[in-house]
Amino acid sequence: MNSIATITLNPAVDLTVRADHFTSNRVNRGQTMQMDAGGKGINVASFLADYGLQSAATGFLGQANIDIFEQLFARKQIADHFVRLPGATRTSIKIVDEANQQTTDINMPGLQPTQENIQQLVQRIEQMMESCTWFILAGNLPPGVPADIYARLIKQLKSHHKKTVLDTSQIALQAGVAAEPTIIKPNIDELEQLLGQKCPDEHSIEQAARQLLQGDIQLVVISMGAQGAMFVDRQTSLIASALKVAVKSTVGAGDAMVAGLIAGLTDGLSLADCARLATAFSAGTITQIGPHLPARQVLQEYAQCVTIRAPQQAQPATGKA
Amino acid sequence: MNSIATITLNPAVDLTVRADHFTSNRVNRGQTMQMDAGGKGINVASFLADYGLQSAATGFLGQANIDIFEQLFARKQIADHFVRLPGATRTSIKIVDEANQQTTDINMPGLQPTQENIQQLVQRIEQMMESCTWFILAGNLPPGVPADIYARLIKQLKSHHKKTVLDTSQIALQAGVAAEPTIIKPNIDELEQLLGQKCPDEHSIEQAARQLLQGDIQLVVISMGAQGAMFVDRQTSLIASALKVAVKSTVGAGDAMVAGLIAGLTDGLSLADCARLATAFSAGTITQIGPHLPARQVLQEYAQCVTIRAPQQAQPATGKA
Numbered sequence: 263m264n265s266i267a268t269i270t271l272n273p274a275v276d277l278t279v280r281a282d283h284f285t286s287n288r289v290n291r292g293q294t295m296q297m298d299a300g301g302k303g304i305n306v307a308s309f310l311a312d313y314g315l316q317s318a319a320t321g322f323l324g325q326a327n328i329d330i331f332e333q334l335f336a337r338k339q340i341a342d343h344f345v346r347l348p349g350a351t352r353t354s355i356k357i358v359d360e361a362n363q364q365t366t367d368i369n370m371p372g373l374q375p376t377q378e379n380i381q382q383l384v385q386r387i388e389q390m391m392e393s394c395t396w397f398i399l400a401g402n403l404p405p406g407v408p409a410d411i412y413a414r415l416i417k418q419l420k421s422h423h424k425k426t427v428l429d430t431s432q433i434a435l436q437a438g439v440a441a442e443p444t445i446i447k448p449n450i451d452e453l454e455q456l457l458g459q460k461c462p463d464e465h466s467i468e469q470a471a472r473q474l475l476q477g478d479i480q481l482v483v484i485s486m487g488a489q490g491a492m493f494v495d496r497q498t499s500l501i502a503s504a505l506k507v508a509v510k511s512t513v514g515a516g517d518a519m520v521a522g523l524i525a526g527l528t529d530g531l532s533l534a535d536c537a538r539l540a541t542a543f544s545a546g547t548i549t550q551i552g553p554h555l556p557a558r559q560v561l562q563e564y565a566q567c568v569t570i571r572a573p574q575q576a577q578p579a580t581g582k583a
Numbered sequence: 584m585n586s587i588a589t590i591t592l593n594p595a596v597d598l599t600v601r602a603d604h605f606t607s608n609r610v611n612r613g614q615t616m617q618m619d620a621g622g623k624g625i626n627v628a629s630f631l632a633d634y635g636l637q638s639a640a641t642g643f644l645g646q647a648n649i650d651i652f653e654q655l656f657a658r659k660q661i662a663d664h665f666v667r668l669p670g671a672t673r674t675s676i677k678i679v680d681e682a683n684q685q686t687t688d689i690n691m692p693g694l695q696p697t698q699e700n701i702q703q704l705v706q707r708i709e710q711m712m713e714s715c716t717w718f719i720l721a722g723n724l725p726p727g728v729p730a731d732i733y734a735r736l737i738k739q740l741k742s743h744h745k746k747t748v749l750d751t752s753q754i755a756l757q758a759g760v761a762a763e764p765t766i767i768k769p770n771i772d773e774l775e776q777l778l779g780q781k782c783p784d785e786h787s788i789e790q791a792a793r794q795l796l797q798g799d800i801q802l803v804v805i806s807m808g809a810q811g812a813m814f815v816d817r818q819t820s821l822i823a824s825a826l827k828v829a830v831k832s833t834v835g836a837g838d839a840m841v842a843g844l845i846a847g848l849t850d851g852l853s854l855a856d857c858a859r860l861a862t863a864f865s866a867g868t869i870t871q872i873g874p875h876l877p878a879r880q881v882l883q884e885y886a887q888c889v890t891i892r893a894p895q896q897a898q899p900a901t902g903k904a
Contacts, residue, residue, distance in 0.1 A: 277598075279676065279689055286607045286678075287685040295674055295691055353616055355600065355676065357607075357689065364608040368600055368678065370616055 266310060266524055267343075267394035269387065269415065270321035272372040272404040273301025274354040275330055278511060278551050282361035298552040299334040300354060302400035302429060305514040305553040309521035309543055311338035312555035315528070318343055318394060320386045322375050322404065326350035343390055345382045347373045356513060365512075372404040380407065387415065391422050396524055399438070400429040400517065412438035420478065429520055431455075442478035447520055449485045464573040467492055468499045481533075483523065483540070485516050491544075492573060493537045502537035503569040505545035514553045518543040522561075538565040587631060587845055588664075588715035590708065590736065591642035593693040593725040594622025595675040596651055599832060599872050603682035619873035620655040621675060623721035623750060626835040626874035630842035630864055632659035633876035636849070639664055639715060641707045643696050643725065647671035664711055666703045668694045677834060686833070693725040701728065708736065712743050717845055720759070721750040721838065733759035741799065750841055752776075763799035768841055770806045785894040788813055789820045802854075804844065804861070806837050812865075813894060814858045823858035824890040826866035835874045839864040843882075859886040 276299075281292040299308075307317045318341035323331055327350045335342040352370040359365070375383070387397070397419050399412050408414075412434055416426050426443040428435070431452050439446060439456060453470050454461050461467045471482040471494035484492040490504040522543030526536030542564035546555045555561060597620075602613040620629075628638045639662035644652055648671045656663045673691040680686070696704070708718070718740050720733050729735075733755055737747050747764040749756070752773050760767060760777060774791050775782055782788045792803040792815035805813040811825040843864030847857030863885035867876040876882060 277674075279691075281689050284607055284689070286605055286687045287680075289688040289690065292676075292689045292691045353598075355613075359608075366607045367610040368602050368605070368613045369610065370600075370613045 265394045266307075266315065266317040266396045266398065266528065267387075267390045268303030268307045268317060268319045268321075268398045268400060270301040270303030270319065270401050271375075271383075271407060271411070272352075272401050273299070273304055273321060273323060273331070274352050274370070274372070275327060276300035276356065276513060276552070277353050278356045278358060278513070280358050280360060282359055284357050284359040284362075284364070284366060296551050297330060299331045300513070300553065302514075302517050302520075303398055304331070304334070304340075305517035306398050306400060306521045306524075307340045308334060308338055308553040309514075309518050309547065309555050310525060311340055313521070313525050313543070313558060313561065315525055317341070318390050320344055320383065320390060322347050322373060322379060322383065324349045324351035324373050343386045345375070345379050345386060347375055347379060349373050356511070358511065374404055374406040380411070384415075384418070387418070391419070391424060394424070396425050396427065396528065398427040398429070398520060398524065399443070400427075400520065402430060402432070403434050409433040410437040413441035416441035416443045427520060427524065429516065439474065439479075442476065444478065445481045445483065445523070446474065446479060447483040447485060447516070447523075449487070449516070453484055464492070464501065465576040468494060468573045471499070483519070485519060490541065491519060491537065493533055495533060498533055499573050500534060500537060500570050501573055502541040503571070505541060505564055505567055507545045507549050509548050511551045512548055513551075514547050515544045517553065518547040518555065534570045535565075537570060538568040541565070541568045586715045587628075587636065587638040587717045587719065587849065588708075588711045589624030589628045589638060589640045589642075589719045589721060591622040591624030591640065591722050592696075592704075592728060592732070593673075593722050594620070594625055594642060594644060594652070595673050595691070595693070596648060597621035597677065597834060597873070598674050599677045599679060599834065601679050601681060603680055605678050605680040605683075605685070605687060617872050618651060620652045621834070621874065623835075623838045623841075624719055625652070625655070625661075626838035627719050627721060627842045627845075628661045629655060629659055629874040630835075630839050630868065630876050631846060632661055634842070634846050634864070634879060634882065636846055638662070639711050641665055641704065641711060643668050643694060643700060643704065645670045645672035645694050664707045666696070666700050666707060668696055668700060670694050677832070679832060695725055695727040701732070705736075705739070708739070712740070712745060715745070717746050717748065717849065719748040719750070719841060719845065720764070721748075721841065723751060723753070724755050730754040731758040734762035737762035737764045748841060748845065750837065760795065760800070763797065765799065766802045766804065766844070767795065767800060768804040768806060768837070768844075770808070770837070774805055785813070785822065786897040789815060789894045792820070804840070806840060811862065812840060812858065814854055816854060819854055820894050821855060821858060821891050822894055823855075823862040824892070826862060826885055826888055828866045828870050830869050832872045833869055834872075835868050836865045838874065839868040839876065855891045856886075858891060859889040862886070862889045 320343035357366040428443040522540035641664035678687040749764040843861035
């Protein structure tokens with residue numbers, strides 16, 4: 263039993279609009295528009311499917327625009343355990359100006375689940391525990407959901423000896439980390455917020471990540487954008503360099519990293535090879551619009567191109583200026 | 584037989600997003616989002632339905648997102664004569680920043696009909712001529728459609744003694760006006776482009792409108808935004824003042840004016856009363872998001888508030904400075 267579950271409480275339909283020379287307070291011409299089923303956990307499930315790994319997905323989805331999600335689940339053979347809510351799942355708009363290399367986002371608050379919906383979700387997760395080992399809790403929280411919901415779910419999952427990955431931000435991250443998930447994947451901003459300290463260089467990032475390796479937390483992955491990602495467990499610290507690829511859309515690049523990491527871990531790869539695969543997944547999705555990956559062979563070629571190195575150590579203190 | 588048909592060659596799903604303090608090249612929070620079936624002729628049909636007038640609508644619609652249109656047609660009892668195309672009808676995005684009173688639009692090119700699709704459209708219009716007297720041709724043209732398509736349709740309709748309203752812009756307007764539709768409704772920019780001359784004041788606008796009253800053209804309506812609209816026929820020139828209402832969305836305000844005008848004309852109202860009703864329709868839709876009108880009684884109250892006056896005459900020439 264090695265199956266993977268993803269939990270997405272606040273999914274979105276991702277509407278990506280290409281509009282070169284986009285300017286606010288004006289009538290603009292768009293070139294192309296694409297709608298994709300989105301949401302961080304759904305993206306992870308979609309990436310895993312492209313790599314040939316089956317997964318199950320749960321969370322909340324609106325009934326009114328369910329088609330685009332059900333089509334994705336059917337096409338990628340993702341087991342659909344979502345709780346349906348009345349109304350439409352929110353749409354997230356991303357306006358991509360390739361001419362000026364600028365991106366403008368508009369994110370909506372999302373549908374508010376009732377107490378009963380939350381109870382239904384807990385029941386779905388209990389059912390999924392029968393077949394799944396890994397649970398990936400990803401994304402921000404919809405309105406009306408208690409900030410400690412991830413913490414509560416992680417505790418419940420741990421009491422059944424399940425492994426958990428938490429990829430969220432702000433209060434949900436703070437509360438979730440206290441429940442000690444197996445893996446956390448903050449970016450540098452989130453890391454700084456978690457610890458209330460600045461991390462201006464690789465050494466301080468590594469030290470901060472090490473501070474988080476408490477109790478049941480086994481691995482801290484810090485995504486650093488164009489600088490790649492740092493992977494810190496109790497034995498090792500390493501940095502996987504980002505690959506230089508032609509950028510189509512950076513939406514889901516972090517989710518692809520989570521998917522690649524879990525794909526590597528369930529395959530029993532070393533931490534360095536997991537980092538290579540995670541970086542390859544991330545580069546792979548950047549070359550496309552939507553939560554999709556290139557062929558497995560392309561990903562493996564990408565993985566071989568990833569450089570792994572140790573983080574830079576502390577700069578020797580300089581004399582007074 | 585007094586039935587009304589609208590023709591929309593390039594409809595759109597209107598996606599209206601409220602995002603206060605919207606800024607490009609940044610991650611913004613949106614407050615609300617609404618999707619409406621849109622397109623100028625479809626809007627006209629929708630406004631007529633709200634006023635209690637049945638109409639038939641044709642043009643091109645994509646099969647992939649047909650639901651939102653079919654739901655509107657069913658709800659408003661609009662007879663659906665649209666030719667279906669493969670793919671999705673384009674989405675037009677309107678980002679409304681109420682805090683800064685700014686609006687940002689992104690318009691897409693639209694689905695390209697084939698020659699066969701255009702032939703199907705012509706056949707639909709032939710069928711509609713059996714029951715309809717008025718034909719409203721509205722909106723811009725999708726890619727791949729000849730610029731003189733409105734001119735050709737107007738000629739065909741006129742050969743069957745049908746009355747036509749043309750509400751479009753640029754080359755499609757230029758070519759369409761040459762076919763002498765019964766009514767045209769340019770705004771000041773479009774009027775200036777049509778005649779290749781500046782219209783800096785009411786007198787010059789009136790003179791320009793009069794120049795267009797050639798052959799079969801019976802009425803020229805110039806929409807002037809917050810300044811109201813000028814109605815010019817062979818007997819009269821008048822200006823209907825715009826009503827001051829709480830603005831929710833100005834999308835479709837011009838289409839509402841066309842609908843109100845036709846509602847008045849088919850009711851046999853005088854030009855002044857038509858102008859009042861057209862202005863009331865326009866004010867009525869501004870108070871809502873989507874192509875909808877308030878109750879008939881509210882519209883009639885609005886109409887009574889509209890001031891009708893003659894355009895200002897030419898300023899006496901001033902001496903040298």
